[in-house]
Amino acid sequence: MRLEEIVEPLLGWYAENARDLPWRREVTPYRVWISEIMLQQTRVEAVKGYFARFIGALPGPAELAAVDERELLKLWEGLGYYSRARNLRKAARVIMETYGGELPASHEALLTLPGVGPYTAGAVASIAFGLPEPAVDGNVLRVLSRLTADNSDIADPAVKRAAERTVRGIIPAGRAGAFNQALMELGATVCAPNGPPACGRCPLAGLCAAHAAGNETAYPVKAAKKARRVEERTVLLLVRDELLALRRRPAKGLLAGLWELPNLPGALDGAGAVERAR
Numbered sequence: 001m002r003l004e005e006i007v008e009p010l011l012g013w014y015a016e017n018a019r020d021l022p023w024r025r026e027v028t029p030y031r032v033w034i035s036e037i038m039l040q041q042t043r044v045e046a047v048k049g050y051f052a053r054f055i056g057a058l059p060g061p062a063e064l065a066a067v068d069e070r071e072l073l074k075l076w077e078g079l080g081y082y083s084r085a086r087n088l089r090k091a092a093r094v095i096m097e098t099y100g101g102e103l104p105a106s107h108e109a110l111l112t113l114p115g116v117g118p119y120t121a122g123a124v125a126s127i128a129f130g131l132p133e134p135a136v137d138g139n140v141l142r143v144l145s146r147l148t149a150d151n152s153d154i155a156d157p158a159v160k161r162a163a164e165r166t167v168r169g170i171i172p173a174g175r176a177g178a179f180n181q182a183l184m185e186l187g188a189t190v191c192a193p194n195g196p197p198a199c200g201r202c203p204l205a206g207l208c209a210a211h212a213a214g215n216e217t218a219y220p221v222k223a224a225k226k227a228r229r230v231e232e233r234t235v236l237l238l239v240r241d242e243l244l245a246l247r248r249r250p251a252k253g254l255l256a257g258l259w260e261l262p263n264l265p266g267a268l269d270g271a272g273a274v275e276r277a278r
């Protein structure tokens with residue numbers, strides 16, 4: 001199969017099946033950027049409400065650049081990965097100072113903004129500006145690996161770069177945004193992770209090597225992740241006169257700058273905690 005053959009059926013399917021998502025109703029560079037950052041590591045359903053509140057409170061780069069950190073983190077509260085919010089504000093300041101308040105219409109310039117990597121730069125460049133840049137996320141890697149029965153390890157950065165070159169080579173003229181979104185949408189809703197894909201609903205079933213071989217779930221190949229590190233902590237509830245003690249975490253590292261209950265390493269009983277806190 002020549003991979004170009006997926007373009008038309010995929011675009012036709014997307015035109016019929018694209019989900020109605022808040023950030024798709026009005027496409028601006030700012031809205032695409034905010035939605036793409038929020039969607040990193042986060043489910044679409046969880047993002048919808050946050051996106052509406054964020055855009056309502058901070059409708060453009062000027063408001064985002066000027067917001068104070070407390071309000072920013074309040075808008076982000078519960079979404080996790082708070083460095084994303086801080087990087088958004090840093091990037092908004094660069095946009096105000098360097099780009100006259102508008103996101104730059106260039107892949108290279110987008111890549112220089114804090115918190116913007118190749119995927120996000122490609123998504124904003126293609127969806128908001130129509131530039132022929134790939135936007136390869138986990139969904140796209142999964143679809144490509146199944147379509148071509150490619151057993152390369154998708155956790156390998158070189159494999160991702162190769163996928164970006166592949167996608168760049170087949171982006172249809174003038175339809176980069178729709179094409180990138182169609183590939184991601186197929187991966188999110190049909191050629192989904194965690195179990196067998198819905199090949200019966202797939203517009204590419206007749207072109208797909210994994211489907212032809214009946215071994216769709218053998219792809220993608222991904223090296224096992226390192227085991228999650230489990231840390232035991234003893235959390236202290238220190239109450240006096242209806243006041244509860246909180247402390248602020250260091251400015252760098254995990255949950256940087258957020259408030260937390262004081263805590264100690266290890267699983268301690270009351271006496272052990274008093275002893276350790278001395």
Ligand code: SF4
Nearest residue numbers: 191197199202205208
């Ligand atoms: S046919 Fe099945 S495995 Fe192949 S791309 Fe479509 S959903 Fe994925």
